[in-house]
Structures are given as C-alpha cells and as structure tokens.
Amino acid sequence: MTTAHTRRVLVVNAGSSSLKYQLVDPDTGRSDATGLVERIGLPAGRARHTCSSGTHVHELTVPDHARAMELLRDAFAEHGPDLAEVELVAVGHRVVHGGADFSEPTLITPAVVDAVRRLIPLAPLHNPGNLEGIEVAQRTFADVPQVAVFDTAFHQTMPAEASTYAVPRAWRLQHRVRRYGFHGTSHAYVSRRVAELLGRPVEEVRSVVLHLGNGASATAVDGGRSVDTSMGLTPLEGLVMGTRPGDLDPGLPRHLAEVAGISVEDYDRALSKESGLLGLTGSADMREVMERREAGDADAALAFDVVVHRLLHYVGGYAAVLGRLDALAFTAGIGEHSPEIRAAVLSRLAGFGVELDEAANASADGETLITTPGSSVAAFVVPTNEEWEIASQAAEVVGAG
Ligand SMILES: Nc1ncnc2c1ncn2[C@@H]1O[C@H](COP(=O)(O)OP(=O)(O)O)[C@@H](O)[C@H]1O
Ligand SMILES: CC(=O)OP(=O)(O)O
Numbered sequence: 001m002t003t004a005h006t007r008r009v010l011v012v013n014a015g016s017s018s019l020k021y022q023l024v025d026p027d028t029g030r031s032d033a034t035g036l037v038e039r040i041g042l043p044a045g046r047a048r049h050t051c052s053s054g055t056h057v058h059e060l061t062v063p064d065h066a067r068a069m070e071l072l073r074d075a076f077a078e079h080g081p082d083l084a085e086v087e088l089v090a091v092g093h094r095v096v097h098g099g100a101d102f103s104e105p106t107l108i109t110p111a112v113v114d115a116v117r118r119l120i121p122l123a124p125l126h127n128p129g130n131l132e133g134i135e136v137a138q139r140t141f142a143d144v145p146q147v148a149v150f151d152t153a154f155h156q157t158m159p160a161e162a163s164t165y166a167v168p169r170a171w172r173l174q175h176r177v178r179r180y181g182f183h184g185t186s187h188a189y190v191s192r193r194v195a196e197l198l199g200r201p202v203e204e205v206r207s208v209v210l211h212l213g214n215g216a217s218a219t220a221v222d223g224g225r226s227v228d229t230s231m232g233l234t235p236l237e238g239l240v241m242g243t244r245p246g247d248l249d250p251g252l253p254r255h256l257a258e259v260a261g262i263s264v265e266d267y268d269r270a271l272s273k274e275s276g277l278l279g280l281t282g283s284a285d286m287r288e289v290m291e292r293r294e295a296g297d298a299d300a301a302l303a304f305d306v307v308v309h310r311l312l313h314y315v316g317g318y319a320a321v322l323g324r325l326d327a328l329a330f331t332a333g334i335g336e337h338s339p340e341i342r343a344a345v346l347s348r349l350a351g352f353g354v355e356l357d358e359a360a361n362a363s364a365d366g367e368t369l370i371t372t373p374g375s376s377v378a379a380f381v382v383p384t385n386e387e388w389e390i391a392s393q394a395a396e397v398v399g400a401g
C-alpha cells in the first residue's frame with residue numbers, strides 16, 4: 001500500500017565504524033524507526049533498532065557495511081515498520097565532504113560517487129564510510145533514488161575572506177586548499193529554529209550556533225547564511241573535540257618531525273584519533289570527563305577549561321565578525337546535555353550583558369531559552385535534527401517535497 005500519507009525517507013549516516021539510520025516523514029520530521037549498527041569491522045558489534053514495538057538489540061559481529069545494511073533491512077522486516085508498506089521516496093545520505101562542487105543536496109550518480117571518492121583525503125574519517133553506505137544502499141534499495149546531503153553545502157555561502165587561507169597561490173588554486181566547514185545540515189536547521197524561537201524573520205537574525213558533539217564546530221550565521229565556521233579544509237580545525245585537537249600552530253608537524261621523527265601518517269592519526277578530550281584526559285567522552293572532573297581529576301578539570309576557553313574565542317570572534325549578536329545556540333550531545341559547559345561559556349560573557357537563567361539552564365529539556373529576558377543575547381538549547389533536515393532536502397530533490 002502506498003499512499004501520500006506514508007511517504008518516507010530512509011536517512012543513512014554511515015560512519016567509519018557505524019551505520020545510523022532513521023525512517024523519517026519528510027514533512028513532519030516524525031520518525032517511525034531509528035537504528036544504529038555499531039563497531040562494524042570490530043570483534044563485538046551491536047545492532048539496535050527502535051520502533052513502535054520497542055528497542056531491539058542484537059549483539060553480533062558485523063564484518064562490513066554490507067552486513068550492516070542487511071541488518072537494517074532485517075530489522076525493518078522483523079520489527080517493523082514494513083518497508084513494503086511505506087512509499088520510500090528516497091534514501092538520504094549524510095555525506096561529510098562535498099568540496100566546492102556541491103552547494104545543494106544532489107541526486108547520486110556515478111559522477112557524484114567519484115567526486116565523493118576524490119575528496120577522501122580531505123575527510124579520511126568520514127567520506128569512506130559515507131561512500132560504503134551509498135554503495136550498499138544502492139544495491140539494497142536499487143529502485144529508490146539516492147540523495148547526498150553534504151555537511152559542507154551550507155557553508156558555501158561563506159565570503160572569500162572567511163574561506164581563504166593565507167597560503168601560496170598554487171596551493172589555493174591547484175590543490176583547492178581553502179576552508180569548507182562541516183556540520184552544515186545541523187547549523188542550517190538550528191539557526192532556522194533560532195529565528196523561529198525569537199519570532200523574527202530569519203533574514204534579520206545574526207546568531208552563533210555551537211554544535212558540540214563528538215566532532216564540534218561553531219558557525220556564525222547572518223540572515224540564514226553561514227558567514228564563518230570553525231572547521232576548515234578538514235574537520236580537524238576549530239574547537240576541541242572528542243579525539244581531534246581543533247586549532248594548532250601550523251609549525252607543529254615540522255617540530256615533531258625534528259624532535260621525535262614523527263611522520264605525516266603518525267601526525268595525522270594522532271590528530272584524528274588521539275587528540276582532543278582523549279589526548280587531554282584519556283577519555284573522548286565528555287560525560288566521563290565531567291564525572292572525573294567532579295571527582296577532582298586535574299586533567300579533566302584542565303580539559304573542561306580548554307574546551308570552554310576555545311569556545312569563548314569563537315563566540316567572541318564571531319560576534320565581532322557579525323557586528324551584532326542576537327542569539328547563541330547550543331546543540332548536539334554536549335550542547336544539548338551539558339548545563340555545565342553552557343553555564344561556563346555564558347557566565348564568562350556577563351561583561352557583555354549576557355545574563356544566564358540558571359534554573360532554565362539546569363533543567364533545559366528540548367528547545368529552551370536559557371538567558372533572562374533582559375540578556376543582551378538570547379541563548380538557547382536547540383536539539384539538532386540532522387535527520388529531518390536530510391529527509392526534507394532529499395524529498396525535495398526527488399520532487400516529493
Ligand atoms: N549529559 C551529558 N553531559 C555531558 N556530555 C554529554 C552528555 N550526554 C552526551 N554527552 C556527550 O556528547 C558527545 C556525543 O555527542 P553526539 O552529538 O551524540 O555525537 P556524534 O557526533 O557521535 O553524533 C559525547 O562526548 C558525550 O559524552
Ligand atoms: C564533520 C564531523 O566532525 O562529523 P562528526 O561530528 O559526525 O564526527
């Protein structure tokens with residue numbers, strides 16, 4: 001049975017070792033099922049599927065993304081909803097790096113797959129998994145259009161002064177060395193919600209969105225357009241993240257090569273997988289860092305301070321870039337769930353007239369204003385919804401929006 005009321009998009013976010021999915025109504029954002037296949041290619045994997053009948057967990061070894069996609073299909077067949085009963089209008093894929101070629105969601109063709117593959121060196125943690133997700137979904141859902149929604153797309157509006165690195169001409173022109181930015185789907189969704197929460201037209205609002213998840217980035221949004229963002233050529237630049245350091249002195253690779261013989265490969269691995277919270281504390285997980293900090297651990301306390309200090313750099317810098325700041329939004333795992341991080345950032349901005357509403361911040365659950373009515377800047381918690389954003393963009397691309 002296919003009716004206009006059962007139109008759905010299957011949203012796939014394939015990472016290097018995980019496959020997240022959601023069956024979404026592109027019009028309302030309502031999701032009928034969510035799932036996560038974790039530890040793909042590792043000894044002990046896990047598949048979790050949540051739908052109206054509850055949460056179903058299987059512990060098993062998942063050798064590759066092809067097997068993960070089979071598990072996805074099996075989970076729908078076994079626990080529902082039955083994919084044969086819905087009109088699957090598209091599979092929407094989160095693709096992290098789209099380079100300068102993609103400023104819009106795009107129907108996936110062999111040329112698009114080639115372009116995503118060529119960009120692997122710029123997003124080695126992300127694009128390979130995204131590609132596997134696409135290739136497997138194309139085989140599994142052969143008669144459903146596949147759409148790529150790029151993390152980089154929203155930031156294509158950045159002005160040249162924000163996207164340009166001051167490096168030799170040949171690097172910029174021949175090797176496409178520039179700032180691209182990521183998490184654009186989240187920044188687009190959250191900045192739009194911020195304008196709605198303020199009750200003002202998006203064209204009039206200047207905001208800073210702090211997407212603080214495993215990867216983290218800040219974006220300055222002026223009138224609904226990204227005008228600056230903290231990630232750059234790759235998702236390594238900017239804020240302190242779970243395993244990535246954010247901003248560093250560009251002289252570091254040479255220094256490490258000289259004093260410790262560290263190769264480009266070792267350097268790259270350390271920056272992608274061993275730095276950030278993990279490098280500072282031994283844990284990449286902010287919840288654990290917060291627990292240790294509360295228990296008096298000095299490394300955890302320092303890590304927290306470093307995270308907050310870097311956030312302040314970006315908030316202050318972007319307020320200056322925007323010329324005026326109407327709103328600040330916290331989103332993703334840490335932004336949505338850590339009142340301590342939010343309070344630490346906002347209380348340090350008191351000298352600029354920002355007034356934290358402590359009670360609202362402490363009890364924030366879902367979309368919440370966490371500053372007082374008299375605050376110079378309105379700060380919000382806005383749960384991100386990349387899946388809905390991907391679903392509605394994918395539906396639009398296939399003409400079902
Ligand atoms: N209550 C909490 N307090 C602090 N950090 C939290 C809390 N809940 C989740 N987090 C953190 O959010 C991060 C994961 O964010 P998330 O957006 O889920 O990541 P991903 O990028 O994998 O989607 C982790 O560092 C996790 O510890
Ligand atoms: C681009 C990026 O860092 O994504 P994630 O936060 O999913 O790692």
Ligand SMILES: [Mg+2]
Pocket residue numbers: 213214215332
């Ligand atoms: Mg994320």
